[in-house]
Amino acid sequence: MIEAAREEFSEQGYGATSIRNIAKRAGVSLSALYYYYKGKQELLVAILDDGLDAYFGACDTALREAGDDPAEQLEALVAATVRFRIEHPVKSSIVLTEGRSLEPEHLARYRKNEERGTQQFREVIERGMADGMFLTPYPEDARRAVIAMCNAIAQWYRPEGEVTPEELVERYVSLALTVVEYRPRSVRKAVRR
Numbered sequence: 001m002i003e004a005a006r007e008e009f010s011e012q013g014y015g016a017t018s019i020r021n022i023a024k025r026a027g028v029s030l031s032a033l034y035y036y037y038k039g040k041q042e043l044l045v046a047i048l049d050d051g052l053d054a055y056f057g058a059c060d061t062a063l064r065e066a067g068d069d070p071a072e073q074l075e076a077l078v079a080a081t082v083r084f085r086i087e088h089p090v091k092s093s094i095v096l097t098e099g100r101s102l103e104p105e106h107l108a109r110y111r112k113n114e115e116r117g118t119q120q121f122r123e124v125i126e127r128g129m130a131d132g133m134f135l136t137p138y139p140e141d142a143r144r145a146v147i148a149m150c151n152a153i154a155q156w157y158r159p160e161g162e163v164t165p166e167e168l169v170e171r172y173v174s175l176a177l178t179v180v181e182y183r184p185r186s187v188r189k190a191v192r193r
Contacts (some may be wrong), residue, residue, distance in 0.1 A: 001033055002028045002050065002142040010090045014044060014101035044098060045112045046108050051091035054122050058184045059120060070128035071182055077121060078150060078176045079169045085153035088163050092154035121147055125180055135181035 004026035008017040019040055023033040037043050058080045066076035085092045099110050121143045128134035136142045150172060157168070 001028060002037060002043065002046055005040075006047050006090055006094060009044065009047065009094055009098055012118050014040070014157065030172065041106070044101060047091075047094055048110060050101065051088070051095040052106050054088065054091065055095070056113075060118075063120070070098045070124050070131055071132055071177065071184070073124045074121075074128065074146075074159065074176055074182075077124060078146065078173050081147075081150040082153055082169045082172045083165065085150060086157055086159075089154045089157065092151070092152065093113075095155060096151055118143070118147070128180060128182070133183060134192075137184055139180070142179045142181075145179050149175065153187055 005017075005022045008025060012021075017040065019033065019166060020030060022040070026033065028037045037046070039172065057079070059077055062076035062080035063073055066072040070125050095190050097115070099107070122140075125139050125143050129136075129139055136144075153168070153172075157163075161167075163171075
């Protein structure tokens with residue numbers, strides 16, 4: 001039922017999707033669907049929770065493996081985000097576009113999760129700034145730019161295209177490090193001498 005709702009919301013948008021079409025796509029009766037979910041809003045909440053849990057799980061794993069270096073942490077976050085957007089375009093699309101369809105009692109929790117994603121990038125960029133590794137005079141703008149470019153992948157990337165997932169990860173890591181004006185430790189040491 002969740003997958004059927006996810007596909008319907010992705011194709012039609014939340015507002016244009018009917019609960020009847022979700023049930024039909026899932027191959028269940030309306031009464032069976034209503035047994036598990038009170039309506040479209042509960043389905044949307046379940047879909048958003050599933051997508052966010054999967055995304056944060058990927059980011060948390062990547063950060064654990066990256067260690068303490070802010071540049072490696074930024075690389076890990078960007079790589080995890082790019083891979084997630086490539087591997088889960090429907091989950092990504094719904095998480096990025098349908099939060100606006102949440103009713104007020106669910107919206108606050110969703111906004112908290114959005115802030116969690118923002119905060120992961122913010123903390124890494126702030127540590128890089130404090131260590132003198134990231135030299136951008138505009139850290140908040142840099143954070144927004146990095147997140148926006150990674151999130152947009154869900155809208156345009158096609159597996160049959162010319163760029164492989166690994167090439168895209170490499171490109172976006174390079175772009176992110178450029179946006180924050182990354183300077184490796186060896187370069188900073190050479191400049192100080």
